[in-house]
Amino acid sequence: MQRAARCVSTAPAAVTTTRLKFEAVSILTTAVTAACASPGPLPIRGLETGEVYQFGDYERGHHLRRPEQPVVRVSWDQAMAFCDWLSNKASMRFTLPTEAQWEYACRSGSAGPLWYGTLDDDFSRSANLSDATHHTVDYPHVPTSVPPWRPADTRFDDGWRVSAPVGAFRPNPWGLFDMHGNVAEWTRSTYRPYPLIAGDGQGDRIGRKTVRGGSWLDRPRRARSAFRMHYEPSQALHDVGFRVVCEDATL
Numbered sequence: 460m461q462r463a464a465r466c467v468s469t470a471p472a473a474v475t476t477t478r479l480k481f482e483a484v485s486i487l488t489t490a491v492t493a494a495c496a497s498p499g500p501l502p503i504r505g506l507e508t509g510e511v512y513q514f515g516d517y518e519r520g521h522h523l524r525r526p527e528q529p530v531v532r533v534s535w536d537q538a539m540a541f542c543d544w545l546s547n548k549a550s551m552r553f554t555l556p557t558e559a560q561w562e563y564a565c566r567s568g569s570a571g572p573l574w575y576g577t578l579d580d581d582f583s584r585s586a587n588l589s590d591a592t593h594h595t596v597d598y599p600h601v602p603t604s605v606p607p608w609r610p611a612d613t614r615f616d617d618g619w620r621v622s623a624p625v626g627a628f629r630p631n632p633w634g635l636f637d638m639h640g641n642v643a644e645w646t647r648s649t650y651r652p653y654p655l656i657a658g659d660g661q662g663d664r665i666g667r668k669t670v671r672g673g674s675w676l677d678r679p680r681r682a683r684s685a686f687r688m689h690y691e692p693s694q695a696l697h698d699v700g701f702r703v704v705c706e707d708a709t710l
């Protein structure tokens with residue numbers, strides 16, 4: 460595999476980059492399956508309807524597992540197993556970013572709610588969020604009325620109802636793509652109330668794990684640099700994927 464195209468230095472790890480993410484995603488569908496003898500192969504469920512979210516193999520809908528899309532429905536356990544597999548493959552140490560590393564990389568020096576601005580700024584070129592397109596329906600057998608329970612910021616239109624190809628939107632100032640939105644991302648950290656304590660990124664399997672960044676399903680408020688979600692490490696979710704960091708000191 461090729462090395463990361465861009466790195467962001469943090470102590471003690473180097474936060475990797477989009478190039479590395481591209482490569483990781485492109486091999487995930489086969490590589491994770493091969494790497495994860497337990498808990499088993501990834502589920503083959505790539506379709507999602509435009510109206511009601513249904514996840515059966517036989518429903519028509521929107522693909523979530525095209526090669527260019529970020530991988531989803533991968534549990535924290537599977538993501539960590541992939542990191543172990545990748546570390547062995549590349550002879551370098553790969554893992555998930557800690558929650559603190561993720562936020563540092565997302566902010567890329569910014570102090571506001573989102574690296575590109577405020578909750579009221581047009582995100583249509585900067586992030587794939589729940590937008591005007593997400594509020595539309597093209598499924599022929601359902602009414603075209605907008606379901607009121609679907610949260611969306613319809614002031615802006617980013618053009619994507621579900622996940623977009625990785626790198627389709629502007630990168631942040633440090634060259635990292637999709638930190639806000641597209642798919643939310645596992646971190647290595649166990650979810651704990653603030654303030655964070657030393658060892659939050661130990662990677663142990665105890666407790667719920669923090670997920671950051673929001674997804675195509677979220678409005679800007681839930682995609683903020685500081686917004687925290689958390690799930691059980693065994694959960695595989697249709698809008699949560701991951702990116703990896705490399706802790707190799709020679710990068």
Ligand SMILES: [Ca+2]
Nearest residue numbers: 587588590619
């Ligand atoms: Ca969108």
Ligand SMILES: [Ca+2]
Nearest residue numbers: 637640642672
């Ligand atoms: Ca993301």
